[in-house]
Amino acid sequence: MKSDIFPATLQDLIEEFNKLPGIGRKTATRLAIHILKVNPEEARALAQAIIRVKENIRFCSVCYNITEEDPCPICRDPARNQRQICVVEDPTDIMMIENTHEYNGVYHVLGGTISPLDGIGPEDLRIKELMKRLDNVDEVILALNPSTEGETTSIYLSKLIKPLGIKVTRLARGIPLGSNLEFIDELTLSKALRSRQEI
Ligand SMILES: [Zn+2]
Numbered sequence: 001m002k003s004d005i006f007p008a009t010l011q012d013l014i015e016e017f018n019k020l021p022g023i024g025r026k027t028a029t030r031l032a033i034h035i036l037k038v039n040p041e042e043a044r045a046l047a048q049a050i051i052r053v054k055e056n057i058r059f060c061s062v063c064y065n066i067t068e069e070d071p072c073p074i075c076r077d078p079a080r081n082q083r084q085i086c087v088v089e090d091p092t093d094i095m096m097i098e099n100t101h102e103y104n105g106v107y108h109v110l111g112g113t114i115s116p117l118d119g120i121g122p123e124d125l126r127i128k129e130l131m132k133r134l135d136n137v138d139e140v141i142l143a144l145n146p147s148t149e150g151e152t153t154s155i156y157l158s159k160l161i162k163p164l165g166i167k168v169t170r171l172a173r174g175i176p177l178g179s180n181l182e183f184i185d186e187l188t189l190s191k192a193l194r195s196r197q198e199i
Pocket of ligand 1: 060061062063064065071072073074075
């Protein structure tokens with residue numbers, strides 16, 4: 001629903017902000033007005049940051065983390081334990097776990113969880129890619145969100161991986177059910193990681 005109060009270019013900007021997650025119409029309008037007020041350099045810096053992110057960021061071909069260089073710095077780091085893989089849903093989960101400074105292995109980003117209701121099956125996730133990485137691995141840590149979908153996916157993966165003789169663990173309970181890793185504080189997450197349990 002467009003209004004005629006503002007010039008078309010400003011309305012376009014409001015529309016674009018409104019498409020962003022968590023940005024309602026009111027906030028979108030406030031942001032657009034804010035952009036209108038900042039000096040041209042600041043506005044240009046924002047626009048360029050958006051373009052640069054799209055042009056320079058890609059997925060790591062090993063772990064599917066977002067990166068500017070492929071493989072990503074975590075996969076390339078010789079100090080990291082390549083025999084330990086932490087499986088997460090999204091790249092943002094990697095940042096959360098890195099912030100705990102509790103983990104020194106590598107990661108694998110699934111790109112979501114199994115969710116029949118949303119039509120997402122195992123073949124829609126990077127499970128095949130994970131299985132190909134398991135040759136020299138001692139432990140797979142399942143750090144999926146404690147949702148029904150996260151649980152289903154954890155069970156599915158453990159059934160695939162355990163028969164290979166690899167230890168499969170998951171984050172300890174204590175993370176509130178239905179919550180998202182993104183919103184859990186570092187202390188809780190590092191505790192859950194440290195006291196992870198074998199499935
Ligand atoms: Zn990587």
